[in-house]
Amino acid sequence: MANLRDIRRRIKSVKNTSQITKAMQLVAAAKMKKAQDQAIAGRDYADRLNEVLVNLKENISEEDHVLLKQPGGKKELILVVSTDKGLCGGLNTNLLKKVRAEMGEDADVVTVGRKLRMSLGKLGHNIVSDWEVADPTPFADAKPIGAYLTEQFLEGSYSAVKVAFTNFETTLTQTPWIQQLLPVQESALAEKRSYEGMGRAGDVGETVRVHRDYVFEPSPEGVLDSLLPLYINYQVYQMILEARASEHSSRMVAMKAATDNAEQMIKDLTLEYNKVRQAAITSELLEITTAMKAME
Secondary structure, eight states: OHHHHHHHHHHHHHHHHHHHHHHHHHHHHHHHHHHHHHHHHHHHHHHHHHHHHHHHTSSSSSSGGGGOOOOOOOOOOOOOOOOOOOOOOHHHHHHHHHHHHHHHTTTTTEEHHHHHHHHHHTOOEEEEEEOOOSSSOHHHHHHHHHHHHHHHHHOOOOOEEEEEEEOOOOOEEEEEEEEESSSSSSSHBOOOOOOOOOSSSOSSSSSOOOOOOOSSSHHEEEEHHHHHHHHHHHHHHHHHHHHHHHHHHHHHHHHHHHHHHHHHHHHHHHHHHHHHHHHHHHOOOOOHHHHHHHHO
């Protein structure tokens, strides 16, 4: 049985750990609220952009723009959005399992976030580029990533560009997801992004089709030259926002669980401490009583 000094040290150590996890829980809760609001606020704009592209798509063919065509490449390029820090439960582990289960053997990887960059590198996957974004993430940080993915696709080396990220659904639920980004598919435009699972803007369903006749100035290709890069950049931005909201939600839940476990451990150690102390007192009383009887 542990002595009193060892138990006191363990109680003090667990209390210190509990204070740290409680502080991290509060910080994650504050960041989570901002990240959730930012992610959900962008969904209406993304839906409207989708609606415009759906209606434009009815007036053009896939031959009108290179981003709508299926290229001749054989490999896939996957953007993996993970976290820079740990202590967020199984978030990165679940995403890694999803990526490894669905990616091709010869797929190349672009990473955002240090955690899966290190994991994928250790597993031998070919990481062609790595990006860092701020938290909270401004659109200016996501725009170069979208431009880079578009450039790689237009070079013709890849058959498709996909994004792997963790979708924010609720505070307690975050789902790993892989979404095709390029080439832009009509089926993807015709539906609201099915990975968005919270709030009015996250309801899954068909985008409203409003049949209109368009006059393109100067040409359909010219209009799409401006609109499709914006669509791609904003899709990357929205997926990063979803991943950030998932990260902070998962970290808050994980730190709350750690704090609760620490508090329960403190209670158990305190009970054990009291038992050991009571046993020591009882033993001393017995020794005193025995000595008094021996002196009689």
